[in-house]
Amino acid sequence: MADGFVLTPAEWGIVGLSLRVGAVAMLITLPIAFGFAWLLARVRFPGRILVDAVIHLPLVVPPVVTGWLLLLAFAPNGPVGAWLQSWFGVSVLFRWTGAAIAAGVMALPLMVRAMRLSIEAVDARLESAARTLGAGPWRVFWTVTLPLSVPGVLAGAVLGFARSIGEFGATITFVSNVPGETQTLPLAIYSALQQPGAEMLVWRLSAISVALSLIALVASELLTRRAGRGLHVL
Numbered sequence: 001m002a003d004g005f006v007l008t009p010a011e012w013g014i015v016g017l018s019l020r021v022g023a024v025a026m027l028i029t030l031p032i033a034f035g036f037a038w039l040l041a042r043v044r045f046p047g048r049i050l051v052d053a054v055i056h057l058p059l060v061v062p063p064v065v066t067g068w069l070l071l072l073a074f075a076p077n078g079p080v081g082a083w084l085q086s087w088f089g090v091s092v093l094f095r096w097t098g099a100a101i102a103a104g105v106m107a108l109p110l111m112v113r114a115m116r117l118s119i120e121a122v123d124a125r126l127e128s129a130a131r132t133l134g135a136g137p138w139r140v141f142w143t144v145t146l147p148l149s150v151p152g153v154l155a156g157a158v159l160g161f162a163r164s165i166g167e168f169g170a171t172i173t174f175v176s177n178v179p180g181e182t183q184t185l186p187l188a189i190y191s192a193l194q195q196p197g198a199e200m201l202v203w204r205l206s207a208i209s210v211a212l213s214l215i216a217l218v219a220s221e222l223l224t225r226r227a228g229r230g231l232h233v234l
Helices: 009-042 048-055 063-074 079-088 096-121 124-132 137-165 169-175 185-193 199-233
Strands: none
Touching: 009 048, 009 096, 009 137, 009 185, 009 199, 048 096, 063 079, 063 096, 063 169, 096 137, 096 169, 124 137, 137 199, 169 185, 185 199
16 A cells, blocks of 8 residues: 555556556647648638538547447457458557547547647748748648647647546547556546545545646647747747
């Protein structure tokens, strides 16, 4: 047993797993979120509102529903699960990689929203000026759009990381609550709440969860303000 707020090796393992799941979820989701953000911010196409709604759907539907849909997709006989099994011989069910997928899906809407706002804040006249000087679309993107939107992109990534380490409903539905494999901080807190006399464990894990989330939110806010100051100067 740990005394006070001193964590045991097993509890440090839970923290480490949560950080790994959050980091992997954020890194995998980052390019996808940026692609969607740029598409919604810069391209006009039929069905754009529907695409926007589908991307943000995880924010409004119960996380359990999202986890159930992931379970259907990644089950051994599901469209994605069968493909992974036949081509790579792997499964993400009851694995920490599955927890990262669930966390990434739940974090995607927040990342897209933050990145989209950052891209939309880039003055389109700067992009037009670069094109009139002979820069092609890709050069305009790499030399104008991306550098100016980087602080907002980073803010979205940090926000996605914070959301990932706090994910519960979709994760427990998709990959269950397996100690040492899928039991991240929220799932460990839930398990501790079911145990008589585990109040201090709940306090310790909750304090770490709140601290990590607070640090991530403050970092995201600072990056957002930096992006706003940079664009204001321009």
